[in-house]
Amino acid sequence: MSLPLRTWVEVDHAALRHNLQAVRKMAGKAGIMAVVKANGYGHGLNEVASTFNPGIEVFAVASLGEAIQLRGTEKKKSILLLSAALPSEYPEIGRRKFIPTVSSLEEAHHYSTVAPKGSPIHFKIDTGMGRLGAQPEEAFGILREIRMLPLTLQSISTHLPAADSDQKFTKKQLKDFDSLVSILREFEPTIPIHVLNSAGTMLFPSHAHDLARVGLALYGVSPVLKFQKLLNPALSWKASITHLRDLPKGHGVSYGSTFTTPRAMKVAILPVGYADGYPRHLSGKGASVLIKGKRCPVLGRVTMDQIMVDVSAIKGIKVGDEAVLVGKQGKQEITATEVAQKADTIPWHVFCGITGRVSYLHKG
Numbered sequence: 096m097s098l099p100l101r102t103w104v105e106v107d108h109a110a111l112r113h114n115l116q117a118v119r120k121m122a123g124k125a126g127i128m129a130v131v132k133a134n135g136y137g138h139g140l141n142e143v144a145s146t147f148n149p150g151i152e153v154f155a156v157a158s159l160g161e162a163i164q165l166r167g168t169e170k171k172k173s174i175l176l177l178s179a180a181l182p183s184e185y186p187e188i189g190r191r192k193f194i195p196t197v198s199s200l201e202e203a204h205h206y207s208t209v210a211p212k213g214s215p216i217h218f219k220i221d222t223g224m225g226r227l228g229a230q231p232e233e234a235f236g237i238l239r240e241i242r243m244l245p246l247t248l249q250s251i252s253t254h255l256p257a258a259d260s261d262q263k264f265t266k267k268q269l270k271d272f273d274s275l276v277s278i279l280r281e282f283e284p285t286i287p288i289h290v291l292n293s294a295g296t297m298l299f300p301s302h303a304h305d306l307a308r309v310g311l312a313l314y315g316v317s318p319v320l321k322f323q324k325l326l327n328p329a330l331s332w333k334a335s336i337t338h339l340r341d342l343p344k345g346h347g348v349s350y351g352s353t354f355t356t357p358r359a360m361k362v363a364i365l366p367v368g369y370a371d372g373y374p375r376h377l378s379g380k381g382a383s384v385l386i387k388g389k390r391c392p393v394l395g396r397v398t399m400d401q402i403m404v405d406v407s408a409i410k411g412i413k414v415g416d417e418a419v420l421v422g423k424q425g426k427q428e429i430t431a432t433e434v435a436q437k438a439d440t441i442p443w444h445v446f447c448g449i450t451g452r453v454s455y456l457h458k459g
Contacts, residue, residue: 100333100335101335101337101454102366103332104455105333106139106143106330106458107327108329110315110459112150113326115129121296122303125291125304126153126307127150128154128307130155130310131144131147131155131156133447136314136443136447137330137446137448140156141164143313143314145168153173153175154172154173154174154175156177159180175217179227180195185209189206190211192214194215195216196216197218198218198228198229203218203241204244207246210246214247215247216241216247216248218238218241218248218251220272222272223264224255235278238251238283249287250288251276252288255268255291258292258294259318259319262298265295266299269290269302273302276288287306288306289305289306289308290302291304293309293310293312293317295307296312328430330421331419333417333420334384335417336364336386336415336418337401339363339364340364341361341362342356343356344356348394349397350398354395359407361412364401364402365402365418367420368398372448372449373420374445376438376440377437378395378397379395382434384418384429385418385429386416387410387411387425389427391405391409404418
């Protein structure tokens with residue numbers, strides 16, 4: 096049975112294609128590794144991957160489970176697992192020909208004992224992230240040993256932890272990694288190298304090497320504000336008004352009565368809350384939604400299933416009218432970056448926090 100939409104996300108695939116072309120221009124001659132982990136950054140894994148497929152070289156996901164889901168629709172492109180795999184996952188990774196990330200000889204050796212001969216692996220070097228990766232001074236020794244194993248080295252990378260926030264650190268990191276790569280090339284001259292994320296591709300394109308490993312920018316949000324004009328946000332988040340009421344002056348709104356009406360107000364109830372992924376940290380932070388092209392302030396605390404908004408200035412409002420939480424309406428726009436800033440978080444978190452209660456509509 097088809098039910099009316101209460102809260103839903105719309106994903107614009109024309110915007111996704113535009114962003115991919117914009118990223119390709121930024122990356123120059125480098126190929127594109129499309130990062131589609133976390134349900135395609137909350138945009139729908141298989142759907143966005145199908146749109147990206149013709150224009151990219153490799154897909155990247157976080158886990159075996161995501162790779163299996165992606166392989167259901169994407170049969171030919173290589174799929175890299177960015178996160179460390181559990182040893183118990185190795186046989187299935189090898190059987191399905193996914194590419195695991197390894198940071199040590201121990202991982203590579205273990206994988207070689209359970210994976211088919213010649214299985215591809217990806218080797219990561221830690222130049223400052225402090226998460227995965229071998230230390231630079233250990234990398235050569237580990238790579239020499241890996242070359243002796245019945246595996247195929249598919250690519251080598253590092254990770255930029257501060258490309259959008261600390262250019263001095265990032266420049267040194269890139270310089271040091273480039274020096275390392277020049278030595279690596281002496282005994283692995285054709286192995287693809289990738290280092291740049293979205294911010295890195297925008298700010299340091301000359302360091303793209305063979306692949307740009309891009310996530311957020313493909314979805315239309317720039318981690319570097321001055322590049323936002325080149326991208327089109329692909330995700331809008333909406334909800335239908337389920338209830339309207341008139342509150343007198345001095346009436347509390349939501350849990351704890353942290354907001355009290357300063358005058359008589361008309362309040363709209365929207366069926367979306369933190370159980371849908373709308374951040375509770377927006378409570379009392381000046382967040383708004385768009386109704387009939389106008390900003391309507393969110394009142395009081397965000398609850399599990401509902402939020403209350405001030406619609407006193409909206410004429411002709413009725414139950415069923417559309418409210419925009421993220422996206423455009425008329426001449427107004429609420430971006431994921433704005434929502435994230437008010438919630439003291441990041442756009443990645445806003446997208447990835449959208450839960451299974453929210454319906455998805457794909458267009459374009």
